[in-house]
Amino acid sequence: MPIRAQMDRIFRVTVCLRPFRAAGPRLDVERVGDKTVVHNYGHGGSGWSLSWGSSSIAVEKAMAVGERDVAVIGCGALGLTSAILLQRAGAKVTIYAKERPPDVRSARATGSWTPDSRIALTNSVSPDFPALWEKMCRTSFHTYESYLGMAGNPVEYTDRYSLSDGDSPEGPPLSNAVEFARYQDRVRDITPHSHELPPGTHPFPTRFARRGSSLTFNIAGYSRQLVNDFLVEGGKIERTEFHTPSELSQLPQKVIINSTGYGARALWKDESIVPVRGQIAWLIPQPEVNYGVSYKNVHILARRDGIVVQDVGIGEMDGYNDTNEVPDRAAAESAVQTVAELYARMTQ
Numbered sequence: 001m002p003i004r005a006q007m008d009r010i011f012r013v014t015v016c017l018r019p020f021r022a023a024g025p026r027l028d029v030e031r032v033g034d035k036t037v038v039h040n041y042g043h044g045g046s047g048w049s050l051s052w053g054s055s056s057i058a059v060e061k062a063m064a065v066g067e068r069d070v071a072v073i074g075c076g077a078l079g080l081t082s083a084i085l086l087q088r089a090g091a092k093v094t095i096y097a098k099e100r101p102p103d104v105r106s107a108r109a110t111g112s113w114t115p116d117s118r119i120a121l122t123n124s125v126s127p128d129f130p131a132l133w134e135k136m137c138r139t140s141f142h143t144y145e146s147y148l149g150m151a152g153n154p155v156e157y158t159d160r161y162s163l164s165d166g167d168s169p170e171g172p173p174l175s176n177a178v179e180f181a182r183y184q185d186r187v188r189d190i191t192p193h194s195h196e197l198p199p200g201t202h203p204f205p206t207r208f209a210r211r212g213s214s215l216t217f218n219i220a221g222y223s224r225q226l227v228n229d230f231l232v233e234g235g236k237i238e239r240t241e242f243h244t245p246s247e248l249s250q251l252p253q254k255v256i257i258n259s260t261g262y263g264a265r266a267l268w269k270d271e272s273i274v275p276v277r278g279q280i281a282w283l284i285p286q287p288e289v290n291y292g293v294s295y296k297n298v299h300i301l302a303r304r305d306g307i308v309v310q311d312v313g314i315g316e317m318d319g320y321n322d323t324n325e326v327p328d329r330a331a332a333e334s335a336v337q338t339v340a341e342l343y344a345r346m347t348q
Contacts, residue, residue: 026264058257076104159212280309
């Protein structure tokens with residue numbers, strides 16, 4: 001079914017700053033006064049995808065201290081999964097956060113399974129990081145299997161089409177100043193492969209088309225599911241804002257998992273966190289549209305809570321170290337116009 005890509009169907013434009021860290025996510029343990037802090041942040045564009053696997057590592061380290069009353073700072077993808085896994089391990093958990101869904105930064109993500117999206121730099125990771133990434137990836141993927149088929153479809157498989165007006169896929173992004181790590185080949189056995197579609201076997205007006213299937217996170221419903229699961233098990237969420245690590249002394253808990261995402265840059269004065277700006281134009285959802293498209297550097301993903309339209313630019317360095325969180329309406333409309341032109345050709 002075609003996407004109705006009209007400008008008056010853009011109901012919002014959002015900007016998200018992904019917390020990129022060249023060495024990969026921070027998962028070490030630190031003492032702050034009499035507190036033990038387990039860090040769980042810095043996942044770049046892979047926060048949702050790696051959340052369960054990364055949080056399982058953080059929870060194991062937190063529970064090893066021996067305390068059963070644990071705090072989590074942050075209520076985004078990593079905070080919620082950390083809190084739920086702590087509960088499953090037998091802990092009493094309180095989340096302290098300035099914001100909760102839908103106001104957290106991770107609620108503005110595209111909602112795609114992208115476990116190695118700007119996760120690290122090839123020349124900056126430790127030798128054991130690829131194996132650690134694979135462990136996180138596989139753990140997360142198998143956890144997401146348990147969410148398939150749930151009411152409201154918080155997680156589901158959808159088809160994705162890569163289109164090009166030429167006889168082959170669109171060329172790779174222009175050379176970047178940095179080389180991002182790529183680990184998908186390590187998990188080829190758990191993800192469906194894409195297949196080229198011969199001319200005449202697909203409805204698109206392009207000469208080249210390739211189809212694959214991937215996990216989609218309907219983040220509005222999925223976040224609500226996680227919050228409800230946490231609260232049903234007796235969890236508490238307290239609205240709190242921290243400005244310095246020393247303020248953690250106010251908490252009654254001795255063990256804390258720090259899942260503040262990009263916020264860790266300010267809270268922890270962690271200059272290893274580099275923002276990667278991404279903008280999304282949201283089109284009104286169409287229940288009959290349940291697929292994704294990549295065409296002319298524009299990525300489109302139809303979710304239950306809106307149709308995501310994102311101009312990814314000419315390379316992965318687009319948005320790198322850009323702290324601007326002000327939406328660019330003109331850029332949003334330009335991306336939607338590309339979508340409109342594609343579907344206009346389908347009706348000719």
